[in-house]
Amino acid sequence: MKVKADKQKIQMTVIIGIVTLLLVSSMFIQFKTVDRSQESNLESLRSDELTTQIATYKSRYEETMEQYEENRNTILEYQSTMKENKESTDLLDKELNDTETLLGLTDVQGEGLIITLKDTDEATYTALDLLTLINELKYAGAEAISINDNRVVNLTEITAINNSFIMMNSDSRISSPYTVKVIGDKSYLMSTLNLKNSGFVDLMRVNNLEITVEESKNVIINKYSKEITAEKMKEVE
């Protein structure tokens, strides 16, 4: 009886061992299968993600490039506009500068004459003499004139205050000796003033007034320093 019981016990142990072995084996197989399946899924998933990401990056790259081109064109347009504006500004500046020069609002230099007029014991220069001289010089093509460093401009008046003083440019008192500077063709100016008998030089000398005329390659004439106003006049539309 005892031998039989031992035999059954051994059989049961062997069976349990085999079953356990089978179970363990199947578990290992199962684990292995799951592992492989997960790796495969992960690889598949990564590949999809990467493809999506690449597509996204490509799309973003294209958008960025479009934006870059747009910005580049805008910058080129700005640069072109700035260049055009600078050219316009330069042109306007030149026109303004030329206008100021012609109006007598800038210091100028150039060839011309320096004329000195002095009263003598016998005679004195009058405002009318100065006006005549200025008129002669303008006629001879003067581009800029000053008397005792007071610039003659288009509205300059020269009028007598009394026997000693002449007034010009509203409030500048001048008196002998008068230094008249003029810029223009010095040969033409000189020949105009020195016309035999009828020229300004001869007319003054006949009247016992002292006059000297000197040619210069570089006469410097100061600008008109007062304000030019246009209170009453306005441009006709």
Add this chain to the structure above:
Amino acid sequence: MCGAVERAGGILHQLKLNDLSVTVKKESNIKINKFNGAITKKYMKDIKN
């Protein structure tokens, strides 16, 4: 402006003294044509400060 030429010793007074006829009229809107010639600067140039 009229006062300046009409005053004693003014240009009107002097002209009348010389028996010259002159009339002066006030206007509220004088039109003056522009200068049609050319103003040149062939001989003078700016002194750059």
